[in-house]
Amino acid sequence: MMQEFFYLLGQNLRQKTPATLGVLTGLLAVGFIVGGVIDELFWTGPFVLVVSILVTFWAASRVKQLSWFFGEREQPVSDEDHSATKGKIRADSSDDTAEHASQPSIAEPVELAGALTPREAPVGTSVVSIAPDQAVVRVNSVIHFWCWFAPLALGAGAFLATPLGALIGYQLYKQSVPWHQFEAEAAFYASFWGGTLVFGLFIAAAIWSYFANRPKVKVLITPDAIRYGDILFDRRHAAGLRIGYKSHAAELKANITDDRFGVSRLRLAYGNWGEDLKYMVNSYHADEIVIWLNGIINNVGAPPPKQYDPNKGTKPELL
Structure with missing residues (x-):
């Protein structure tokens, strides 16, 4: 249940x-x-805070x-409701037997109360707009290579650039005061804040x-x-998306409890050889994302269905 x-x-x-975030903050408060x-009131100790928070969430x-x-809770069905439903079904079926005896039965979809609603799109995607002549999703x-290199390089640069920032702060203070007014404590603080500022900028x-x-x-x-991100492709040469190689250089978790699945690079069948995109998606959902995107690509700009399809229907035999 916690999962x-x-x-x-x-x-x-x-x-x-x-x-x-508002609900979470309010409940914790x-x-x-x-x-x-x-x-x-009762000097119970800090343990009561844990109990109080759990009771608040439960309530x-x-x-x-x-x-x-919190998610939809399943509503129990009483025996009376169950009996009434069965009686109504029997009555309806007996009344409609004669009416539908000569007609084929058509099953109508019925939403099951409390059932999970099907997703509109795969995990990790969202629909902005879909129309016959244009779709935006x-x-x-994650961006290939830069998703791990840029944060790592800037994080390492923070430690390498901190001494330089301290030196700059020291020099700025030294040049701002005459030599006879120079104070070691003020110079130290100027160096400290110079290094701290540079360190904070690199971390940010x-x-x-x-x-x-x-x-x-x-x-x-x-x-x-x-147009996939900042890359434009001509559909006359495009034949759909493909899944490329898998990498564990980054993660795209659907939620905080997910395992580590890595990411997969996307390819577009373009021309004779295809093109690698710089974008990578969650490997666990990559096949669903590719199938979904290809379905949208095929539907946008597709000709309207014919009123009469010669490939469907009953063909009479001449004896």
Whole structure:
């Protein structure tokens, strides 16, 4: 049950980030406040905070408005409802027997109460718009090579550049005061803050590069072209996407409880030999993503279905 909750939490953090963070912060705040009040009144110790938070989450899971956060709970069916449903089915079937005796039965899809709603798109993708003449989707990706090299290089550069920043801070202070007003303590602080500033800038750049190289790539598909990220392809030479090699240089987890599956590079069958894209997707869902994208590519710009298909129907035999 906890695994299902954390899986749903990861999904909500990606799809409904502000609302999920708000609910999570609110529940934790209520748990801490209630636990703090109990501790002040009865001197129970800090352990009561854990219990209070768990009870708060349990109580909130019973609130109907938060069903999207905790997941839908299965509603038990009583014996009376079950008997009434069976009686209604029997009555309806007996009334409709004569009416539908000479007609073929057509099964109508019925939504099962409490059942999981099918996904609109594979894990790691989202639909912006789909129309017969244009489709726009987004795919969670990492950029080949730079997804690991840029953060690593900037992180290492932070330690290498810190002494340089300290030296610059020292020199700036030394040149800003006359030699007889020079103070060792002030020079030390100037060096310290100079090195700290450079270190912070490099770390901030490393964090930025980590997320910048994990974009939600926009894929634009029209009858004439495919624009995958910043690369434009002519559809006259394109024959669909393929899965390339697999790498463990990066990870694209669907949620915080996922295992490490690595990433797979995407290829586009283009011309005689094809082209490697610089984007890589989660290896575990790569086949679903490729099948889904190829289906959208085939449907955009496809001719409308014929009113009469000569390849379908009954062909009379002449004896």
